[in-house]
Amino acid sequence: xxxxxxxxxxxxxxxxxxxxxxxxxxxxxxxxxxxxxxxxxxxxxxxxxxxxxxxxxxxxxxxxxxxxxxxxxxxxxxxxxxxxxxxxxxxxxxxxxxxxxxxxxxxxxxxxxxxxxxxxxxxxxxxxxxxxxxxxxxxxxxxxxxxxxxxxxxxxxxxxxxxxxxxxxxxxxxxxxxxxxxxxxxxxxxxxxxxxxxxxxxxxxxxxxxxxxxxxxxxxxxxxxxxxxxxxxxxxxxxxxxxxxxxxxxxxxxxxxxxxxxxxxxxxxxxxxxxxxxxxxxxxxxxxxxxxxxxxxxxxxxxxxxxxxxxxxxxxxxxxxxxxxxxxxxxxxxxxxxxx
Amino acid sequence: xxxxxxxxxxxxxxxxxxxxxxxxxxxxxxxxxxxxxxxxxxxxxxxxxxxxxxxxxxxxxxxxxxxxxxxxxxxxxxxxxxxxxxxxxxxxxxxxxxxxxxxxxxxxxxxxxxxxxxxxxxxxxxxxxxxxxxxxxxxxxxxxxxxxxxxxxxxxxxxxxxxxxxxxxxxxxxxxxxxxxxxxxxxxxxxxxxxxxxxxxxxxxxxxxxxxxxxxxxxxxxxxxxxxxxxxxxxxxxxxxxxxxxxxxxxxxxxxxxxxxxxxxxxxxxxxxxxxxxxxxxxxxxxxxxxxxxxxxxxxxxxxxxxxxxxxxxxxxxxxxxxxxxxxxxxxxxxxxxxx
Numbered sequence: 001x002x003x004x005x006x007x008x009x010x011x012x013x014x015x016x017x018x019x020x021x022x023x024x025x026x027x028x029x030x031x032x033x034x035x036x037x038x039x040x041x042x043x044x045x046x047x048x049x050x051x052x053x054x055x056x057x058x059x060x061x062x063x064x065x066x067x068x069x070x071x072x073x074x075x076x077x078x079x080x081x082x083x084x085x086x087x088x089x090x091x092x093x094x095x096x097x098x099x100x101x102x103x104x105x106x107x108x109x110x111x112x113x114x115x116x117x118x119x120x121x122x123x124x125x126x127x128x129x130x131x132x133x134x135x136x137x138x139x140x141x142x143x144x145x146x147x148x149x150x151x152x153x154x155x156x157x158x159x160x161x162x163x164x165x166x167x168x169x170x171x172x173x174x175x176x177x178x179x180x181x182x183x184x185x186x187x188x189x190x191x192x193x194x195x196x197x198x199x200x201x202x203x204x205x206x207x208x209x210x211x212x213x214x215x216x217x218x219x220x221x222x223x224x225x226x227x228x229x230x231x232x233x234x235x236x237x238x239x240x241x242x243x244x245x246x247x248x249x250x251x252x253x254x255x256x257x258x259x260x261x262x263x264x265x266x267x268x269x270x271x272x273x274x275x276x277x278x279x280x281x282x283x284x285x286x287x288x289x290x291x292x293x294x295x296x297x298x299x300x301x302x303x304x305x306x307x308x309x310x311x312x313x314x315x316x317x318x319x320x321x322x323x324x325x326x327x328x329x330x331x332x333x334x335x336x337x338x339x340x
Numbered sequence: 341x342x343x344x345x346x347x348x349x350x351x352x353x354x355x356x357x358x359x360x361x362x363x364x365x366x367x368x369x370x371x372x373x374x375x376x377x378x379x380x381x382x383x384x385x386x387x388x389x390x391x392x393x394x395x396x397x398x399x400x401x402x403x404x405x406x407x408x409x410x411x412x413x414x415x416x417x418x419x420x421x422x423x424x425x426x427x428x429x430x431x432x433x434x435x436x437x438x439x440x441x442x443x444x445x446x447x448x449x450x451x452x453x454x455x456x457x458x459x460x461x462x463x464x465x466x467x468x469x470x471x472x473x474x475x476x477x478x479x480x481x482x483x484x485x486x487x488x489x490x491x492x493x494x495x496x497x498x499x500x501x502x503x504x505x506x507x508x509x510x511x512x513x514x515x516x517x518x519x520x521x522x523x524x525x526x527x528x529x530x531x532x533x534x535x536x537x538x539x540x541x542x543x544x545x546x547x548x549x550x551x552x553x554x555x556x557x558x559x560x561x562x563x564x565x566x567x568x569x570x571x572x573x574x575x576x577x578x579x580x581x582x583x584x585x586x587x588x589x590x591x592x593x594x595x596x597x598x599x600x601x602x603x604x605x606x607x608x609x610x611x612x613x614x615x616x617x618x619x620x621x622x623x624x625x626x627x628x629x630x631x632x633x634x635x636x637x638x639x640x641x642x643x644x645x646x647x648x649x650x651x652x653x654x655x656x657x658x659x660x661x662x663x664x665x666x667x668x669x670x671x672x673x674x675x676x677x678x679x680x
Contacts, residue, residue, distance in 0.1 A: 028499030028524075030506040095465065099458030118439030118505050121461060125435065126498045128465065132472055133491050136484060144476060144484060151473050158466045159368030165458050166370040184368075 005057065006330040012062035012082065015075060019083040023134060027126050034123035038094055038111040059335060060085045060193040066327055067211050068197035070320035078197030080134045081146050085193045087131035088150060092157055092189075094124035099165060107239060128154070135200070146200040153192035160185025167251040171274065178256040182223040183216070190219030194328070210318030214328065217311035221336045224304040227252035228297065231288050232340035243284040246291075249273050253303070258296030265293035308336055345397065346670040352402035352422065355415060359423040363474060367466050374463035378434055378451040399675060400425045400533040406667055407551050408537030410660035418537030420474045421486050425533045427471035428490060432497055432529075434464035439505060447579060468494070475540070486540040493532035500525025507591040511614065518596040522563040523556070530559030534668070550658030554668065557651035561676045564644035567592035568637065571628050572680035583624040586631075589613050593643070598636030605633035648676055 024035050036042040043049050061082035068078025096102075097110040098117055104110060112120035135147040163181040167173050194215025195208045229238050230245030230252055238244070245252050251259075255273075258266050269290040272283060279287070291297055311332055315325055364375050376382040383389050401422035408418025436442070437450040438457055444450060452460035475487040503521040507513045534555030535548045569578050570585030570592055578584070585592050591599075595613075598606050609630040612623060619627070631637055651672055655665055 027495070028502055030502035031498055091465075095461050099461060116505070117457070119502065121435050121439060122498050122502050122505070125431075125465075125468065126495065128468065129491050129494050129498070133488070133495075136488055136491070139481075139484065141479075144479065148473070148476055151469050151476070154469050155367070155466065155473075158371055158462050158469070162368055162370035162459065162462050165456070165462070 004334070006062075006327065006334055008066065008327045009057060009059060009062040009331065009334075012065045012075070013058040015065060016058065016061040016079055016082045016086065019079045019134075020086060023083060023087070023130050027130070030119070031122055031126045034111050034115045034119045035090075035127055037114065038120075038123060039090060040106065040108075044109075044114050058086060059331060060089050060189070062331060063190070063193040063215065063328070064197040066197070066324055066331070067193075067195050067199075067203075068201050069324045070211060070318075070328075071198040071201050071203035071207055072321075073197075073201040075197075077201050080138065081196045081200035084131040084134045084146070084150055085189070085196055087127040087134070088154055088157075089189060091124045091128040091131070092161070094120050094127070096161060099161070104239070138200070140202075142200050142202045146196050149192055149196055149199055153188045156184040156188035160188070164251075168249075170251075171270075173251050173256055173259075175253075175256050175260050178251060178253055179220075182220060182253060186223040186226075187216045187219030190222065191215035194218070207318060207320070210314055214311050214314040214318065214332075217307045217314060218332045218335070221304045221307035221311065221332070224253055224300050224307065225336045225338065227254055228300055228304070228338075228340055231255075231291060232297070234339070237339045243288055246284050246287045247279060249279075254291050254296035254300040256296075257299040258291040258294035261294045261296065261299075263294045265290045266296075269294060304336060308332065344674070346402075346667065346674055348406065348667045349397060349399060349402040349671065349674075352405045352415070353398040355405060356398065356401040356419055356422045356426065359419045359474075360426060363423060363427070363470050367470070370459070371462055371466045374451055374455045374459045375430075375467055377454065378460075378463060379430060380446065380448075384449075384454050398426060399671060400429050400529070402671060403530070403533040403555065403668070404537040406537065406664055406671075407533075407535050407539075407543075408541050409664045410551060410658075410668075411538040411541050411543035411547055412661075413537075413541040415537075417541050420478065421536045421540035424471040424474045424486070424490055425529070425536055427467040427474070428494055428497075429529060431464045431468040431471070432501070434460050434467070436501060439501070444579070478540070480542075482540050482542045486536050489532055489536055489539055493528045496524040496528035500528070504591075508589075510591075511610075513591050513596055513599075515593075515596050515600050518591060518593055519560075522560060522593060526563040526566075527556045527559030530562065531555035534558070547658060547660070550654055554651050554654035554658065554672075557647045557654060558672045558675070561644045561647035561651065561672070564593055564640050564647065565676045565678065567594055568640050568644070568678075568680055571595075571631060572637070574679070577679045583628055586624050586627045587619060589619075594631055594636035594640040596636075597639040598631040598634035601634045601636065601639075603634045605630045606636075609634060644676060648672065 021041060024032060024041065027035055033046050037044055040049055064082035064085050065075040065078045069075050093105065094111055097105060098112045098120055102110055103113050111123060131150060132147055135143050135150065160181050164185060191212040195211040198211055199208050231243055231254060235242050259270050269287060272287055315328055361381060364372060364381065367375055373386050377384055380389055404422035404425050405415040405418045409415050433445065434451055437445060438452045438460055442450055443453050451463060471490060472487055475483050475490065500521050504525060531552040535551040538551055539548050571583055571594060575582050599610050609627060612627055655668055
């Protein structure tokens with residue numbers, strides 16, 4: 001497995017970038033400055049950030065353009081769908097950063113810390129509406145289908161984030177609930193990204209379903225890997241302090257697998273995380289060891305393998321050009337590469 | 341002028357209520373509980389609130405159903421459009437209450453104070469997406485037209501709220517900018533409410549434009565009246581402490597008219613509002629008097645009259661059944677009734 005960004009991701013960013021920038025230009029000045037900053041198009045003073053900007057990796061647009069190609073269309077035709085998915089992803093980041101109190105993203109201060117909570121909420125709202133606008137500007141039925149596919153993904157994304165917030169106040173989260181949450185919060189938009197380009201260019205339902213299945217499995221694998229990185233990932237890889245998810249007592253998949261394992265280390269982990277006082281560095285080291293001893297790490301690694309294998313099966317079973325299939329597989333490998 | 345709720349508003353609520361409730365039922369449990377509470381369908385524990393619930397007056401749904409009737413359709417046919425407008429209105433209330441730090445709405449604690457900022461942001465997001473879903477479930481072109489009309493109104497609403505937030509940090513807001521802000525923040529959704537039912541049932545563009553013009557003028561009059569109430573309205577009418585807008589140093593239309601009047605009272609008002617310390621009750625009484633002496637109150641009252649008169653002209657110039665025209669006029673009178 002590799003951690004080098006696949007070439008297709010860079011070219012997708014070149015293709016989608018101008019559409020993203022020109023759509024953002026439609027926003028009113030007070031909202032545009034926040035959205036542009038968050039997207040890495042400008043710095044906090046509104047000056048163009050240039051090509052070296054610390055923007056997102058734009059993986060979802062790359063997947064959306066690939067899905068247009070899977071349907072035999074030129075990638076250019078999928079650009080509105082790719083930009084729409086990127087806007088929805090960034091809508092959720094803008095709002096999630098407020099909810100989670102995160103102060104840094106892509107090595108820059110988060111938008112709400114720079115412009116205030118109100119302005120960041122509005123910028124997220126505006127990107128969500130802009131996403132639908134881009135799709136519905138295509139008056140053909142495909143624009144509507146793509147829009148409804150995106151809406152359904154957004155409702156699941158909201159459901160997943162809502163469950164995640166609710167989990168913070170609960171001690172009895174089951175592994176099933178936690179997997180459902182990850183499926184909603186992460187996998188739904190990934191499934192949408194992997195199929196919306198195809199839907200937007202009018203692909204048959206069978207292709208769209210195959211691609212969405214691939215995306216859902218990749219999304220789940222991605223979340224599992226992200227959760228593992230949140231415990232065992234190096235700070236230089238994750239951009240966050242080591243064991244940050246444990247410090248925040250996040251009910252991530254490996255943690256819930258450990259807590260519900262019925263093992264003695266699982267019970268000890270539960271007792272540790274329920275303590276009211278702040279966790280020391282020694283506590284965090286012990287918590288990570290308890291997750292591992294309770295089988296949470298092994299469970300998550302196996303679940304990630306299994307999800308990736310199902311994703312590969314979906315890809316093999318779905319009819320598309322071989323080079324497109326290879327690029328899909330390359331991105332799946334890239335975003336689930338193990339760096340712990 | 342009267343302050344009695346027109347009969348059509350109650351019957352519109354009866355017609356739209358079940359559609360609103362069943363759409364909210366689609367949301368995931370953690371999000372639904374917040375949305376239901378905010379809409380007045382349930383109390384803070386999730387128990388049904390009953391008919392005596394302190395929900396909103398549902399004026400916008402009433403306008404949407406009227407606009408379907410203006411196009412010669414049964415009001416029932418406009419229900420998805422009416423529910424969509426109501427959801428967008430409530431999306432904006434949920435988010436605005438966070439941004440403005442408001443702790444009470446409709447005589448109940450605001451959603452963010454009960455469930456937290458994160459949950460309230462998500463509930464607003466969910467209602468926004470739900471609004472578009474309701475419209476796009478109608479695969480006929482009218483569903484798409486209505487959806488794009490709503491999207492355009494939401495982008496203006498966001499632009500207006502963004503400008504309003506930006507005004508808080510500026511001392512040089514012009515009256516033009518302030519009117520533009522009110523047009524975006526309030527009038528755009530009112531224009532949409534007054535025309536979306538007609539658009540949704542396939543009315544000709546001329547009718548839709550006439551109704552939207554009526555709604556835009558009514559919306560501006562409504563904002564002017566609301567701003568006047570924010571200074572001179574009795575607490576039992578506004579549900580807020582007396583002179584609350586002055587206490588919050590809000591750059592409302594009468595205040596900006598006074599500040600930009602070039603008069604001595606206007607200059608004194610500016611000096612008073614720029615003071616860093618909190619304003620005493622005596623300061624607030626003096627500020628209200630200065631707005632009046634600088635001509636801000638008279639300007640706003642005349643501007644409201646003028647907007648209402650333009651609204652009436654739009655109504656007279658637009659072809660629709662007489663009883664529908666009379667009901668539109670009744671709602672316009674109701675929401676701009678002077679109670680100060």
